[in-house]
Amino acid sequence: MTKPRIALIIGSTRETRFADKPAAWLLEKAQARTDIDVELVDLRDYDLPLFNEVASNMWAPSQDPNVLKWQKKIAEFDGYIFLVAEYNHSITGALKNALDQAYVEWVHKPMAAMGYGGVGAARAVEHLRGIGVELQMAPIRHAVHLGGGELMKVHPMGQDGPMSEVDEVLAPSATAMLDDLVWWANATMAARAEDQAKAA
Template sequence: MANPKIAVIISSTRDARFADKPAEWFMAKVGNHPELDFDLVDLRDQDLPFFNEKASNLWAPSEDPRAVAWQEKLSGYDGFVFVVAEYNHSITGALKNALDQAYKEWNRKPLAAVAYGGVGGARAVEHLRLIGIELQMVPLRNAVHIGGSDFIKVSPMGENAPMSEIEDHLEGSLDGLLEELVWWTKATKAARD
């Protein structure tokens, strides 16, 4: 039986984004996970217009083929890990738009986060969790937060050190996130099936 599939969604699309570094670190850590398979999904690579449908696809089918393609992509996943940049105490506009472009495809699936920023992206993750509740997702308690001196250590705006220099600070959070993600992915997948 195939492992459940998890999309790791990079939520920042800026040219100067930091997201690639933690995303690559996370993917290296989960590359040989025995119970889940992970795919990297970069919002830069998705041709998403600003949401302009008659309603959420819960109520009316989307008409823009780009939105439909996004929904079809999401439907193949059993859970999501968002690499979350904190912009002005919230998530990026690109991520909010990507979330709005689908509805049914997010339902009854776990939502996890690897976040970064001054306070580890905590405020953005809290906003993401609230949006996830409205999308009928299962926001996980555990998240990986890269903040404060750790963020300055690995950020290009600071020392630009490799992630390996701070990973000992992140391992406990990563283990908690993955343990919870496995449990909720299996539980929600079994219920959906």
């Protein structure tokens, strides 16, 4: 069986976002592994409108070309890691909109998350998991949470140090998350292949 292809999706599009620093750190961790192929997917590159289709693509084909481009990209992957900023106890509007702009592409694939914020985006990650369930994804337990004093070591509003300053604290969580994600990606790939064979 081929290695799972995983998207690391940056969930913030603000010009002044902090996301790029933890994204680069997590991408390096993921790409150091030999059991998955990981690609960075940046919502900035898709210029998605606010959801304006007649229905989810579970029920009707989407029409907007930027939405179709997004769906085509998402369909390439066997699982997802969402890089989550916490806005008012939830995920960003940009990420919620991106999730809503697809459906069939997400189904029966695992999802993981790395969150950053005052409490490591724990509340936003919990919201994300609920959305994932409705999109028929398989949210995994393990996540990476960058918060509190560790966040201030690397955030521009704090000491703005390199991610190496918090690597010792975060690396075990990243390993546990990626191990879990690989297991679920392999399991769901096998199940989807079996479904496709039965339907053929």
